[in-house]
Amino acid sequence: MTNAQIILEQQLLLAADGILREDEDGEIQPIHTYQAWKKLGYQVRKGETAIAKFAVWKYMTSKKKEEEAEADEEEGTKKKGRMYLKMSAFFTDDQVDKIQK
Numbered sequence: 001m002t003n004a005q006i007i008l009e010q011q012l013l014l015a016a017d018g019i020l021r022e023d024e025d026g027e028i029q030p031i032h033t034y035q036a037w038k039k040l041g042y043q044v045r046k047g048e049t050a051i052a053k054f055a056v057w058k059y060m061t062s063k064k065k066e067e068e069a070e071a072d073e074e075e076g077t078k079k080k081g082r083m084y085l086k087m088s089a090f091f092t093d094d095q096v097d098k099i100q101k
Helices: 003-016 034-039 063-075
Strands: 031-033 042-044 052-060 082-092 096-098
Touching: 003 031, 003 052, 031 034, 034 042, 034 082
Parallel strands: none
Antiparallel strands: 031 082, 042 096, 052 082
């Protein structure tokens, strides 16, 4: 199961429990991790508590392997790493503010 599938499944469960709202079009309130909101240009407000915590896939390479992977990339070979499930905290759009530049 991909991260998108995991998050969608959790969104549906949270909406069924009344934790997330649905708009008139049936769109469920978005949830993202702290880092995902940051990449989208939002900041989670200080003191906000995650609406949900569940495991998603994370890709990791060790520092030594990263250096080797960079050398391998130059030679045209693939990076080496591994995937593992990591508990992540999710926040809604009600818990973030747009970052002002």
